[in-house]
Amino acid sequence: xxxxACKDRRIAVADRNVFMQxxxxxxxxxxxxxxxxxxICIGLSLTMGLMRxxxxxxxxxxxxxxYIASFAQRELGTGYAVAILLSILGxxxxxxxxxxxxxxxxxxxxxxxxxxxxxxxxxxxxGITNYFxxxxxxxxxxPESLSEPVDLGFRAVAGHRLFVxxxxxxxxxxxxxxxxxxxxxxRLRATVDNAGMADALGVRTQVVYAVSxxxxxxxxxxxxxxxxxxxPIEPYYALRYMVTFLVVVSVGGAGSIPGALLACLVLGTIxxxxxxxxxxxxxxxxxxxxxxxxxxxxxxxxxxxx
Amino acid sequence: xxxxATSGRFADSRLLRDVxxxxxxxxxxxxxxxxxxxxxALLTRVIAVALLVLSLDLVVGYCxxxxxxxxxxxxxxxxxxxMACLRGVTEPMTLILIGxxxxxxAGLVMGTIMLRAHGLxxxxxxxxxxxxxxxxxxxxxAYTGGSDGLAGFSPSPLFxxxxxxxxxxxxxxxxxxxLIGVFIxxxxxxxxPFGMLCRGIKEDPVRIRAMGAFVFPVLLxxxxxxGxxxxxxxxxxxxxxxxxxxxxxxxxxxxxxxxxLVLGGLGSLYGALVGTVIFMGFEHVVSAINPFHWMTMxxxxxxxxxxxxxxxxxxxxxxxxxxxxxxxxxxxGRS
Numbered sequence: 019x020x021x022x023a024c025k026d027r028r029i030a031v032a033d034r035n036v037f038m039q040x041x042x043x044x045x046x047x048x049x050x051x052x053x054x055x056x057x058i059c060i061g062l063s064l065t066m067g068l069m070r071x072x073x074x075x076x077x078x079x080x081x082x083x084x085y086i087a088s089f090a091q092r093e094l095g096t097g098y099a100v101a102i103l104l105s106i107l108g109x110x111x112x113x114x115x116x117x118x119x120x121x122x123x124x125x126x127x128x129x130x131x132x133x134x135x136x137x138x139x140x141x142x143x144x145g146i147t148n149y150f151x152x153x154x155x156x157x158x159x160x161p162e163s164l165s166e167p168v169d170l171g172f173r174a175v176a177g178h179r180l181f182v183x184x185x186x187x188x189x190x191x192x193x194x195x196x197x198x199x200x201x202x203x204x205r206l207r208a209t210v211d212n213a214g215m216a217d218a219l220g221v222r223t224q225v226v227y228a229v230s231x232x233x234x235x236x237x238x239x240x241x242x243x244x245x246x247x248x249x250p251i252e253p254y255y256a257l258r259y260m261v262t263f264l265v266v267v268s269v270g271g272a273g274s275i276p277g278a279l280l281a282c283l284v285l286g287t288i289x290x291x292x293x294x295x296x297x298x299x300x301x302x303x304x305x306x307x308x309x310x311x312x313x314x315x316x317x318x319x320x321x322x323x324x
Numbered sequence: 325x326x327x328x329a330t331s332g333r334f335a336d337s338r339l340l341r342d343v344x345x346x347x348x349x350x351x352x353x354x355x356x357x358x359x360x361x362x363x364x365a366l367l368t369r370v371i372a373v374a375l376l377v378l379s380l381d382l383v384v385g386y387c388x389x390x391x392x393x394x395x396x397x398x399x400x401x402x403x404x405x406x407m408a409c410l411r412g413v414t415e416p417m418t419l420i421l422i423g424x425x426x427x428x429x430a431g432l433v434m435g436t437i438m439l440r441a442h443g444l445x446x447x448x449x450x451x452x453x454x455x456x457x458x459x460x461x462x463x464x465x466a467y468t469g470g471s472d473g474l475a476g477f478s479p480s481p482l483f484x485x486x487x488x489x490x491x492x493x494x495x496x497x498x499x500x501x502x503l504i505g506v507f508i509x510x511x512x513x514x515x516x517p518f519g520m521l522c523r524g525i526k527e528d529p530v531r532i533r534a535m536g537a538f539v540f541p542v543l544l545x546x547x548x549x550x551g552x553x554x555x556x557x558x559x560x561x562x563x564x565x566x567x568x569x570x571x572x573x574x575x576x577x578x579x580x581x582x583x584x585l586v587l588g589g590l591g592s593l594y595g596a597l598v599g600t601v602i603f604m605g606f607e608h609v610v611s612a613i614n615p616f617h618w619m620t621m622x623x624x625x626x627x628x629x630x631x632x633x634x635x636x637x638x639x640x641x642x643x644x645x646x647x648x649x650x651x652x653x654x655x656x657g658r659s
Binding site for chain 2: 072135149316
């Protein structure tokens with residue numbers, strides 16, 4: 019009897035261990051995935067909330083960055099960090115003329131116009147990048163220090179997951195500081211609240227828009243490269259994740275940093291849990307949650323009333 | 325409109341113009357039949373998608389509701405027709421009717437959910453709905469065939485005599501007749517007081533509400549009509565190809581149909597047809613060479629349309645020939 023009870027307990031303990039391990043690995047993956055989403059989407063949240071542009075081409079810029087990073091590492095032989103820097107710089111350089119000649123014409127246009135223009139830009143980016151770099155899956159090899167598991171004392175976690183989480187937190191804090199505490203942030207908020215008045219008071223709104231756009235594209239680039247483990251860089255990347263990014267931003271509430279963070283973590287958890295436990299349902303729960311949230315909070319979880 | 329004589333002449337010229345327009349569609353369709361006898365399957369698909377784009381025009385062009393999820397209605401019609409056909413209802417006209425009813429029901433659901441929101445939330449809801457429908461169709465593989473698609477059904481001959489042949493002749497002519505019938509019906513719908521009310525809502529919903537009209541039921545009604553048209557298109561596609569794939573409920577199809585509509589010109593039924601034919605014709609030719617060239621080209625075209633010709637090809641034609649009566653009541657809303 020006693021031996022049997024002991025065995026039952028051992029099985030129970032083992033079961034609990036397996037259960038805890040599953041919960042833990044789901045949680046780690048969910049948070050890391052959410053953070054990767056956050057880094058990409060926060061840029062879109064800025065363009066949509068502050069500049070009022072529904073930028074469906076956001077993923078296209080992340081894709082450009084992924085292609086540059088992959089090219090830098092595989093063809094030029096640079097390291098991971100250099101590849102990230104190169105891709106951010108490259109993407110910003112590409113985005114400046116696009117902002118100047120295309121986006122500047124659709125600030126303040128109806129949503130449909132913006133959607134069409136940015137879908138057009140997305141198609142062009144997909145066509146042109148694949149013409150130059152070839153239509154294959156682009157890998158961005160991780161450095162050794164990130165691909166090894168890191169021992170946290172009670173569990174080992176893939177280093178890359180921790181790196182992504184840290185990046186997400188740094189981005190969130192940095193942006194918050196930039197918008198709330200710096201002179202540029204004041205100009206940006208003034209321009210958002212009343213562009214005409216800000217202009218009259220000597221704020222160069224065109225420059226503010228251009229700089230914010232460049233920052234948003236830099237974040238897209240950073241997120242695209244760092245999050246390539248979760249959202250692999252492939253020929254139709256910009257189209258495949260276009261909807262995901264847009265949905266995350268509108269769930270969080272455009273323009274809100276905490277909102278975007280919350281939305282990314284919630285949707286990342288729902289998506290990852292769904293994939294672990296019920297993979298045959300695909301994105302079903304993700305979109306069901308999106309519909310529920312958007313119906314209840316039409317301005318997003320933490321969006322401001324307009 | 326000073327006197328009844330003027331208004332009578334105006335109505336006459338409008339009627340004449342619509343008769344000429346419908347005749348032109350019939351002639352173009354017949355020309356397609358004689359000129360491309362080897363590509364009738366493609367042409368039938370063009371007709372099916374044209375019905376989808378027409379239905380999208382009702383919602384986007386006439387009501388001003390931006391949606392990127394209209395393929396959900398098309399797919400509902402396609403799957404309903406396919407499933408009914410598998411279960412023994414094989415009469416083609418009945419199948420089209422079943423598709424239209426299913427599309428209308430889907431339109432009712434989609435409209436009820438989407439029309440509560442405005443602006444960005446509305447757009448996101450439409451995308452989420454079509455993605456949800458896509459995942460549901462994928463999951464319910466017992467009914468829909470999942471990612472393999474729904475296949476293995478064959479409709480019985482049209483009117484008991486015309487078999488759906490291998491070359492797609494029957495399907496094409498049937499589709500053409502359906503398109504012309506639907507087009508004439510929609511001409512009446514958009515010219516009716518109800519259609520005018522929809523256009524008024526597009527221009528200024530607050531003012532319409534102040535006039536004492538209820539906005540939501542009117543838009544919902546248009547959504548249901550639009551769903552019926554899209555569902556009929558889906559059913560036609562199911563009948564002609566005898567397979568229903570997951571791509572018929574996809575974001576890609578929704579986005580493409582919107583692109584076709586904008587290319588042709590929003591708020592004009594002719595624009596919807598012209599846009600579809602041009603888009604799918606070019607797609608067929610260019611994407612056979614290199615699909616990425618095709619994407620670049622469509623992207624550049626879209627940007628050009630937004631920057632240069634917000635009224636699409638129809639609007640451009642109206643601007644080039646301002647004396648033509650073509651833009652009388654069909655003036656395309658600026659996108």
